[in-house]
Amino acid sequence: MKRNKPKYKQIIDAAVIVIAENGYHQAQVSKIAKQAGVADGTIYLYFKNKEDILISMFREKMGLFIEKTEEVIAGKSSSSEKLLVMIENHFSILCDDHHLATVTQLELRQSNKEIRLKINDVLKKYLKLVDMILYEGIDRGEFDPSLDVRLTRQMIFGTIDEIVTTWVMNDHKYELAALAKPIHQIILRGCQAHQ
Template identity: 75%
Template sequence: MKSNKPKYKQIIDAAVIVIAENGYHQAQVSKIAKQAGVADGTIYLYFKNKEDILISLFQEKMGSFIEKIRKGITGKETAAEKLLVMVESHFNILSEDHNMAVVTQLELRQSNKELRLKINDVLKGYFQLVDEILHFGMETGEFDPNLDIRVSRQMIFGTVDEIVTTWIMNEEKFDLVALAPSVHQLLIKAVSI
């Protein structure tokens, strides 16, 4: 029985599983290869080196993560609704993919500075999304026109990120998605007039 998934995706998915199960520093290339069902050398036909797997992983996953959120907020009419959908989606997506949550929130942050800088580049897409919502809210008059966009964005991302991290560190013992409304309420109050 052959897998029809192209090997590139196959390897990235394997990496997520292996990192989630073994931790960043115990995610050897050979383990990833075995999980992907390919030979060690095959990895290097699709990725320049181990770091390249991790960056690609983050890009792929975060790319579709952002895309999903963006789709969700597109139809919404008010900035408040958009923000709510963003928080809800963020929590939802990570709730539904335990491995991804562990990998992006905990494991990949153990990487070295160079890799983290590249990861930060990817995160810029998320920051941009937040900025768009903020600008929109300021235009519609929902948000304080004198907001410091940068600080507001850092508050929003910092809050959501901290909550998710805590949730994972607590072994996902509470219902993350259920927190969305109260998180949203706090954030809305902060940026409103």
């Protein structure tokens, strides 16, 4: 599998930096190759074109996001706790990688419909984790049984996403991770089963 080839990860990581610093449209394949320390032609052994690099990069990074999220929620017993660590994890991954935050929040929002559809496809796996937490919370009586899971998931992801975008637009001037608990509290109020 190509993702296990050593240069694949090198190119993906270089693409994150180049796209974050130059914007997707100005990020020529030659710049990515230079950043990765490989010949231009080497890129085409792994990727069809720049669009393929962008989608592969998102798939790769989202895969790590999902793995890390599954890891952190595995040790938690309540759905409420799982939701909190999921939000914390989302923020901490992007706090640790400002280039990746810029790419996910700004550069992935392409007007190209084909790119959008492929990105949404990758995102589905992450959103399924949110659904899982919500269904589990309903089953355990933690969350309101009349909760519209699809709508709630969109609100949770939309909130997290918008908070990160605002943080990126403000040049990471404040501590993103510090917002996890208050956001969690607000979401929880809307989800909890009413006694």
